[in-house]
Amino acid sequence: MAAARRIVIENCSIATVDADDTEYPSGHLVIDGDRIETLGAGRAPEGLENVVRRIDATGHLMTPGLVNTHHHFYQWLTRGLATDHNLFDWLVALYPTWARIDEPMVYAAARGSLATLARGGVTTAMDHHYVHPKDSGDLSGAIIRAARETGVRFTLARGSMDLGEKDGGLPPDFAVETLDGALAATERTVQEHHDTSFGALTQVAVAPCSPFSVSTELMREGAELARRLGVRLHTHGSETVEEEQFCKERFGMGPTDYFESTGWLGEDVWMAHCVHMNDSDIAAFARTRTGVAHCPSSNARLAAGIARVPDMLAAGVPVGLGVDGTASNESGELHTELRNALLINRLGAHREHALSTRQALRLGTYGGAQVLGRAAEIGSLEPGKLADLVLWKLDTLAHASIADPVAALVLGAAAPVTASFVHGRQIVEDGRLLHIDEDAVARSTRHEAQRLARIAGQG
Numbered sequence: 491m492a493a494a495r496r497i498v499i500e501n502c503s504i505a506t507v508d509a510d511d512t513e514y515p516s517g518h519l520v521i522d523g524d525r526i527e528t529l530g531a532g533r534a535p536e537g538l539e540n541v542v543r544r545i546d547a548t549g550h551l552m553t554p555g556l557v558n559t560h561h562h563f564y565q566w567l568t569r570g571l572a573t574d575h576n577l578f579d580w581l582v583a584l585y586p587t588w589a590r591i592d593e594p595m596v597y598a599a600a601r602g603s604l605a606t607l608a609r610g611g612v613t614t615a616m617d618h619h620y621v622h623p624k625d626s627g628d629l630s631g632a633i634i635r636a637a638r639e640t641g642v643r644f645t646l647a648r649g650s651m652d653l654g655e656k657d658g659g660l661p662p663d664f665a666v667e668t669l670d671g672a673l674a675a676t677e678r679t680v681q682e683h684h685d686t687s688f689g690a691l692t693q694v695a696v697a698p699c700s701p702f703s704v705s706t707e708l709m710r711e712g713a714e715l716a717r718r719l720g721v722r723l724h725t726h727g728s729e730t731v732e733e734e735q736f737c738k739e740r741f742g743m744g745p746t747d748y749f750e751s752t753g754w755l756g757e758d759v760w761m762a763h764c765v766h767m768n769d770s771d772i773a774a775f776a777r778t779r780t781g782v783a784h785c786p787s788s789n790a791r792l793a794a795g796i797a798r799v800p801d802m803l804a805a806g807v808p809v810g811l812g813v814d815g816t817a818s819n820e821s822g823e824l825h826t827e828l829r830n831a832l833l834i835n836r837l838g839a840h841r842e843h844a845l846s847t848r849q850a851l852r853l854g855t856y857g858g859a860q861v862l863g864r865a866a867e868i869g870s871l872e873p874g875k876l877a878d879l880v881l882w883k884l885d886t887l888a889h890a891s892i893a894d895p896v897a898a899l900v901l902g903a904a905a906p907v908t909a910s911f912v913h914g915r916q917i918v919e920d921g922r923l924l925h926i927d928e929d930a931v932a933r934s935t936r937h938e939a940q941r942l943a944r945i946a947g948q949g
């Protein structure tokens with residue numbers, strides 16, 4: 491069959507992140523429409539037809555696009571607050587402000603978060619949105635619209651909370667939904683927006699927030715709903731010692747046993763953090779193929795601890811990387827998390843053997859695709875997979891003296907993105923977003939952050 495529209499990229503190093511970690515010191519890749527047609531060493535084959543663009547990528551490293559597996563976009567409006575708190579104190583400090591968000595705020599925050607991710611090489615983003623104040627508008631619709639405008643591939647994890655203070659939960663009562671309300675709204679969001687096709691640009695997951703903000707009924711019925719609808723499940727788990735204590739006091743067991751008892755372990759589940767896991771917890775995740783979103787900067791910011799990523803990988807647990815919400819990771823960047831994952835894990839038990847540079851890159855690409863259930867489509871550069879890829883500029887002052895391009899990307903300064911493609915369509919050129927106006931996004935996020943601070947200040 492004749493190619494519809496070919497783009498040829500050549501003269502760059504390529505880290506494919508395929509099963510053998512194949513790398514080409516100087517190679518080429520051909521995009522045909524939305525797919526990768528071919529790639530390999532040296533220049534592209536001669537005589538290709540319908541080549542609409544030829545990119546000389548000398549001085550660059552090409553990798554699969556980065557995949558973010560945990561985030562809370564709305565927090566873009568509450569960055570830099572409660573800066574010296576642990577998780578529970580930080581949540582209690584911020585819930586009253588978060589409970590005042592509305593649709594224009596969430597839309598602006600989503601654009602700010604997405605723009606920052608995309609500029610830094612993210613091609614697949616996700617948002618775990620669990621704050622749905624009464625009459626706040628169509629928040630899910632606003633977030634999905636922002637993702638479409640940015641041009642990234644996207645998973646909305648439709649979150650929920652129904653365990654307010656009066657029922658022994660952490661969030662204030664005015665910030666939670668009812669059990670039935672949350673389930674019905676989640677089902678509606680899946681039916682409206684979830685695309686099951688190969689190469690889907692928008693998917694939806696069922697995502698009650700955490701054991702300390704969600705009733706056991708919502709955990710259990712949320713899992714049943716997801717399986718009835720055939721979508722994935724996401725939540726926070728084993729983030730802090732305080733959460734572990736909460737689970738032991740309230741349920742008489744640790745978080746992993748609690749998740750198992752509510753139907754929350756399985757290959758269709760991925761969980762953020764998983765910091766406080768013992769050997770049998772890790773074995774349970776491995777046995778059930780439950781995925782993990784590792785969020786090293788957020789875990790450090792909230793003094794949560796160091797997740798046992800090397801032990802998880804050795805056991806066969808799928809692990810991806812997450813920025814987490816920007817109220818606990820103000821940079822909002824995923825490419826810097828490659829470095830932080832490596833550094834923070836080397837401070838743990840395995841020291842210098844904890845993670846290699848290649849493993850760090852794998853966490854941010856293929857590992858992310860695995861935990862989002864999309865490893866057959868994205869996460870590595872292979873013929874037939876979707877053309878989601880990034881060209882990192884490594885020939886300037888910041889990186890030019892580092893011979894190994896993967897070491898330069900992971901250990902060096904945050905590398906500039908010369909080009910980023912999603913579904914064969916370019917979304918970033920020379921560090922600028924092509925489909926949304928970055929300066930307008932900056933202005934609107936400032937305006938909405940000030941409006942939220944004003945409204946929250948009025949109580």
Ligand SMILES: [Zn+2]
Nearest residue numbers: 726762814815
């Ligand atoms: Zn989170």
